[in-house]
Amino acid sequence: MEKLDDLIDFKTGRQKRLIYSDADIYEQEMEKIFGRSWLFLAHECQLEKPGDFIRTFMGEDEVLVVRQKDKSVKAFLNTCTHRGNRLCKADHGNSKTFVCNYHGWSFNFSGELTGVPLEEAAYGNDLDKSKFGMVEVAQIASYKGLIFATFDEQAPSLEDSLGEMKWYMDVWLDAMPEGTELIGTAMKVELPVNWKLAVENVSGDGYHLGWAHAGAMTVTAESGIAGLSVGNSEVDNAAAVSVAGLNGHTVLAALDGKSGYAFYNEYQKAWDYLDANRATVVERLGKFRGEKMWGSQVNMTVFPNLQFLPGLNWFRVYHPKGPGKFEMWTWAMVDKEMSDELKQVILDNVSRTFGPAGMFDNDDGDNLQAATEQSRGWRTGQMDVYTNMALGGEHSREEMPGVISEGLVCEQNQRYVYRRWLEMMKADSWADIPFYNSLEEAQATEGK
Amino acid sequence: MNLVHAKNDIYLDLQKHLFQEARILSAERYDDWLNTILSDDIYYCMDMPQRRFREDKSGQRAPAKTPIFKDDMESLKVRVGRYSTGFVWAENPMNASRHIISNVEVFETDEKDQFKVYSIVELHRSRLDSDRKRITVGREDTWIKSAEGYKLLTRSMTLDDSVVLDSNMNFFL
Numbered sequence: 001m002e003k004l005d006d007l008i009d010f011k012t013g014r015q016k017r018l019i020y021s022d023a024d025i026y027e028q029e030m031e032k033i034f035g036r037s038w039l040f041l042a043h044e045c046q047l048e049k050p051g052d053f054i055r056t057f058m059g060e061d062e063v064l065v066v067r068q069k070d071k072s073v074k075a076f077l078n079t080c081t082h083r084g085n086r087l088c089k090a091d092h093g094n095s096k097t098f099v100c101n102y103h104g105w106s107f108n109f110s111g112e113l114t115g116v117p118l119e120e121a122a123y124g125n126d127l128d129k130s131k132f133g134m135v136e137v138a139q140i141a142s143y144k145g146l147i148f149a150t151f152d153e154q155a156p157s158l159e160d161s162l163g164e165m166k167w168y169m170d171v172w173l174d175a176m177p178e179g180t181e182l183i184g185t186a187m188k189v190e191l192p193v194n195w196k197l198a199v200e201n202v203s204g205d206g207y208h209l210g211w212a213h214a215g216a217m218t219v220t221a222e223s224g225i226a227g228l229s230v231g232n233s234e235v236d237n238a239a240a241v242s243v244a245g246l247n248g249h250t251v252l253a254a255l256d257g258k259s260g261y262a263f264y265n266e267y268q269k270a271w272d273y274l275d276a277n278r279a280t281v282v283e284r285l286g287k288f289r290g291e292k293m294w295g296s297q298v299n300m301t302v303f304p305n306l307q308f309l310p311g312l313n314w315f316r317v318y319h320p321k322g323p324g325k326f327e328m329w330t331w332a333m334v335d336k337e338m339s340d341e342l343k344q345v346i347l348d349n350v351s352r353t354f355g356p357a358g359m360f361d362n363d364d365g366d367n368l369q370a371a372t373e374q375s376r377g378w379r380t381g382q383m384d385v386y387t388n389m390a391l392g393g394e395h396s397r398e399e400m401p402g403v404i405s406e407g408l409v410c411e412q413n414q415r416y417v418y419r420r421w422l423e424m425m426k427a428d429s430w431a432d433i434p435f436y437n438s439l440e441e442a443q444a445t446e447g448k
Numbered sequence: 449m450n451l452v453h454a455k456n457d458i459y460l461d462l463q464k465h466l467f468q469e470a471r472i473l474s475a476e477r478y479d480d481w482l483n484t485i486l487s488d489d490i491y492y493c494m495d496m497p498q499r500r501f502r503e504d505k506s507g508q509r510a511p512a513k514t515p516i517f518k519d520d521m522e523s524l525k526v527r528v529g530r531y532s533t534g535f536v537w538a539e540n541p542m543n544a545s546r547h548i549i550s551n552v553e554v555f556e557t558d559e560k561d562q563f564k565v566y567s568i569v570e571l572h573r574s575r576l577d578s579d580r581k582r583i584t585v586g587r588e589d590t591w592i593k594s595a596e597g598y599k600l601l602t603r604s605m606t607l608d609d610s611v612v613l614d615s616n617m618n619f620f621l
Contacts, residue, residue: 052506090501091498091500092498093504093506094504095504184496184513185496185513186514187496187514187516188496188611189614189615190611190612212537214535215530215531215533215535218529218530218535219526219529220526265526327611332514348515348518351514351515351516351518352518352523355496356516356617357516357517357616357617359526359527361616362536362615362618363536363537363538363616365615366537366538366615367537369615
């Protein structure tokens with residue numbers, strides 16, 4: 001493997017294409033990034049009753065997330081401790097036990113091994129069942145409805161890891177008194193794409209909207225969004241901000257308070273909801289977030305693989321499946337206070353725009369697939385790619401935390417995503433990974 | 449429900465319509481599809497599948513169903529309009545498609561001129577270089593006989609994959 005520092009240049013916004021195709025680099029990512037980051041598991045609302053479970057992934061590790069009798073949530077590797085078979089094959093549901101299909105070992109939903117067929121006859125009562133329980137993640141915690149876990153005992157707390165990103169996440173998670181919920185089921189798509197290309201796209205790439213999505217932008221309602229128009233012919237950069245330097249997390253935000261719903265065919269219903277509740281949100285979050293951000297098109301990225309877009313109301317996690325493949329799971333997320341009618345409107349519109357047959361999402365797959373494939377050729381793989389737009393535009397603003405650049409058309413956020421990627425890939429432990437939540441801190445820790 | 453097979457002449461008529469529709473969709477003649485195959489009151493839907501244990505009867509959180517397609521004539525015109533812009537770069541060059549229709553069954557309904565039609569569609573898409581995608585879907589249709597001939601009134605589709613295996617669904621089934 002090449003020297004890690006040669007792969008990414010934060011200052012000039014350069015990446016080596018190898019990072020999208022090299023198997024050794026991918027293996028390192030599983031250990032250094034997915035093996036120790038806080039990763040999204042589930043929304044609290046998906047696990048109502050004891051025994052409610054969801055089968056998901058942390059990197060390529062398969063995990064069962066289960067609600068306990070005491071209301072806490074545990075997460076286990078979805079594998080039998082005897083001969084390694086998968087324990088649960090359902091996507092989600094409710095179960096008192098998880099029974100292995102191979103030899104019938106059974107585990108209760110607290111992870112204890114409770115049943116071993118022929119235990120006395122075959123093991124002669126020598127089997128210490130307490131040593132063969134399901135294996136738990138190292139840490140699990142939730143932030144305002146979102147449950148995360150990490151495999152690293154040394155990882156800082158979830159709240160410290162999120163840092164000032166929480167201030168932005170609250171624009172959705174804490175805007176309304178009852179908070180949020182995921183509705184419907186996960187829309188799952190497998191794409192032949194390196195996971196980083198999808199994450200960087202949503203983290204900061206407003207540039208592609210008017211061109212890659214020109215077809216969808218042309219036919220959807222109110223498509224002149226946040227100063228962007230079809231075909232990338234004009235842009236109003238003062239109408240939006242790119243925010244990074246939040247421990248690797250990023251935000252891309254229009255500041256008009258309503259553009260999030262611009263692609264909806266029934267956007268007026270959503271705008272009525274915004275009007276009716278704006279005062280409540282301003283009271284809870286203050287004028288800036290309540291008036292400028294709530295309801296706007298906002299892209300939030302929690303490094304490395306969670307992205308959610310209040311306004312557009314989609315919530316997505318990426319599960320890598322090798323250097324050239326991932327699964328993308330998308331839900332609709334709504335405020336609990338919304339009417340059932342509005343929730344249905346939102347679910348239908350999330351599907352129509354960003355579901356498996358979504359008119360916007362269906363433009364991205366082939367571009368990202370081709371960018372993945374074009375990192376494989378012997379000669380092509382030696383080339384660089386660039387996120388060098390708006391270099392040097394970074395500044396601070398009093399009204400919001402993080403490192404700010406103007407506009408949705410700006411590649412600052414992608415540079416910071418790759419900076420975090422490099423910081424984690426180089427670090428031997430969490431003690432070597434810098435924390436920064438402002439321009440000063442980001443500059444002071446650069447290259448460290 | 450006691451299903452009664454439609455008479456053979458009706459069966460043949462509707463099978464002809466299914467095959468004609470398949471040819472129109474494979475050729476991406478979407479305006480013809482909207483204008484000659486579909487009723488103005490069309491309801492066209494497909495939900496995201498979920499894998500759950502057979503014995504698991506626990507409640508589903510509402511709304512339980514997540515649509516992949518949930519369209520009426522107006523929203524189908526928007527989808528078709530997107531292709532008509534010429535800006536859907538993934539479809540240029542045109543991807544070769546074959547809609548293979550099978551297991552056709554036609555039944556009477558309580559309405560005199562409406563028929564329930566079951567079929568399976570297997571869509572093959574030949575994309576860039578050796579890239580070949582295949583999707584199988586079960587369909588439950590209602591076709592209505594009007595003065596202009598048979599029209600598709602409702603189509604409820606069941607996708608077999610719990611993870612969609614193509615990078616887009618720039619097609620109709």
